[in-house]
């Protein structure tokens with residue numbers, strides 16, 4: 001059995017990892033395992049977190065902080081502080097109000113939300129609800145006309161950016177979710193895909209691979225990204241970049257920015273933490289190219305470290321779902337406030353009044 005969502009925040013719930021702990025009591029085990037889990041042996045999932053913990057700060061004191069502030073603009077979207085809610089599918093798994101509750105919390109805390117293709121609430125309803133930055137995350141569909149249909153709907157609904165996820169043309173090896181017997185319950189579905197035309201049944205020859213000739217045969221490639229650029233005027237951001245060559249290619253093609261991400265350790269296992277590859281990607285694309293980072297962000301110090309190594313902003317994945325499960329919109333709003341305050345406290349104690357003051361010099365380099 002599991003506990004229904006709380007209506008107030010308990011006194012001992014003070015950090016994002018507390019939400020992860022509480023969420024276990026508020027979710028059926030298979031759903032918790034699906035959300036919390038990563039790919040295969042979860043080496044990358046664990047590494048996402050460990051990479052942050054390994055790096056330490058070296059503060060400077062007695063700075064004048066009276067003009068301190070955390071605002072910035074990312075690709076034309078104003079950010080109250082440099083964090084967005086990452087696209088997370090099927091949020092009605094965690095709470096009956098699902099993405100609507102998350103969107104209300106995003107409004108209350110002035111935080112941008114990236115709406116998933118696989119949201120369990122329609123992208124139109126979410127666009128109406130969201131008051132701040134509205135970004136839509138696109139998964140290419142096998143049927144290119146239907147992909148374009150999603151893009152047109154996003155444009156019409158008023159989304160300002162398309163974040164195209166490129167690291168998950170198929171699911172990773174999700175052993176933890178498999179062991180827990182996770183299945184999508186009947187009442188939760190990807191409503192944006194309701195009108196998707198039925199896929200033609202593909203019959204494979206015995207010597208053909210279900211991965212290469214089956215699932216991957218329709219997977220998008222760089223030429224599809226180029227096609228999308230011709231079809232829409234919305235800025236495109238590629239999510240799931242881990243190699244400097246890919247980041248550079250995106251930049252050279254006129255892609256607006258990239259998200260350095262290993263999908264929260266949920267797709268290919270045995271890759272480094274996104275945070276570990278951030279410096280080489282920043283170096284490849286130069287100082288001015290917009291870079292986001294996600295994977296393992298749980299503390300204000302994690303946001304600070306990400307900015308110090310070259311990210312312009314970060315995205316928060318699992319903690320939003322844990323907070324949603326624990327206390328609905330109230331939980332997500334509280335979680336975001338905790339994170340924002342932690343980030344401000346970090347800036348203040350590290351001696352960096354503005355985002356521009358945060359650099360690699362704020363990190364401790366063992367001599």
Ligand SMILES: Cc1cc2nc3c(=O)[nH]c(=O)nc-3n(C[C@H](O)[C@H](O)[C@H](O)COP(=O)(O)O)c2cc1C
Nearest residue numbers: 086087088089116165263264294295296316317318
């Ligand atoms: C339950 C769950 C569902 C997700 N759904 C999507 C999705 O629909 N689209 C997408 O691009 N990424 C999706 N992601 C990945 C997140 O956007 C993000 O990259 C990742 O969660 C960041 O790591 P973190 O959870 O450690 O913060 C999902 C992640 C989780 C945990």
